[in-house]
Amino acid sequence: MNNDLHEKRIPIIKIGNFLIVSIQVDMHDKLALQLQSQILQEIEKTGAKGVLIDISVLEMVDSFIGRMLSGMASMAAIMDAAVVIVGMQPAVAITLVELGLEMPGVDTALNMEYGMEMLERRLNDDDISLY
């Protein structure tokens, strides 16, 4: 079982101040939870200020994964890192809303580029407020 989870480990890449996670597999619940703590640990380790989670290849996000993602955003926020969910498919968005998960407070972007710009803007705004 442990072995099996290791095989499906989702890579987390650090670029500058940000972490990039691209979810390429249909996750089961344990894997989703594992990814959540993996990202949080990585935020702590690298001091990243933002996380981009690309879900453009996910064909389905059910209540568990949806909750994992919005929980992820709140948890990272407490650790002073912003999370942006990137590239959600229209069918997935409609289904999530119908399911009752509107994910308030979670930032989203159409693609990686916009997501990156969003995080950079936020980081700049923070800098200005400091001085």
Add this chain to the structure above:
Amino acid sequence: MSKEYNIDKIAERINRIEDVLASVAAGDLDARINAEAEDDLSGIEAAIDLLIDDLTDELKQREKMQKEVEDKLSKIQEQQKTILQQQADLLELSSPVSKVWDNVLILPVIGTLDSQRTQVMMENLLEKIVETGCTISILDITGVPTVDTQVANHLLKTVTSARLLGAECIISGISPAIAQTIVHLGIDLSTIKTKATLQDAMIFAMKQNKRSENVKLQSLFTSSDEKEE
């Protein structure tokens, strides 16, 4: 005054009646007794034959009618199919999404909105958002006479779904009548950006564009041709 009855003969005839009735019951409508003799029993035999005749006529009549009804039904079903197909085509046609400016999509809605049409509209708009990468879309409902609870909820759903994709959706052209209905129905649109006119919505969209770094309004005026794909 007694007649000579041949008991065997009578038993035979009664058997014959039973046989015929049984075959009629089993569906053989051509079966008849066709009595030859002229006596008390023959009256009954003739009456039974008549009854079978009537029954046969009735059944044939019914079969004919049933066939007619079935024919009509299949014709109606055929027509219904055509109507449904045309409705589907119309649905597609009646919700055109167009890119009117860098980063801005407009979906003008004209006519009565029903649940199905709103659904198709929502799908089209979301697909187009992803396809074009436009982060602002304007849903203009100036041409919509009324809105009911279901349609208002669909509109809400569209805006929320667009937000999940990473795009903002503005609803413009809310007439006084629609504003009244929405508030009376107790639908909360406070989380949605609404504008009175399409013009207001466009101005808002431009301002948003100006604010965001990835689209610089000025460069649009000077080199809009270069920016086109």
Add this chain to the structure above:
Amino acid sequence: MLGLTSDINWETLSKHLIDSENNIVEVRQLVRYHAKQLSMGIIDQTRITTAVSELLRNMYNYGGGGEVLIEKGIVDDKISLIITCTDHGSGIEDLELAMSDGYTSGNGMGYGLPGAKRLVDRFEIKSELNMGTIVRVMKWK
């Protein structure tokens, strides 16, 4: 609800045992495959797949696993995909409560059953205490 809708003319597409989280992933992918075969639109494919995912999770977490039956058939004159989830768990004590929005019996669930219901065209549930629960969902083409 008295009974579940059923029809001997329904065609069984596949049958699965759910006893691990990997099964859940496999079965929901298979549901999408069958939905695609029935030429459902992409949004309906996603709806039924997501609904089934919710049901399978409920079944796995609270019913101790169970069986899934995927069928194709005509319901109310419409070609439908019919998915039946059967578990032999403790059953649901208060169905009405379990079907109400926001209700949760365990670790923060609460979108499962009502959410799944909103995503399908027909939702039927039958539960008996200490016997188990059957949920049957249908999606028209």
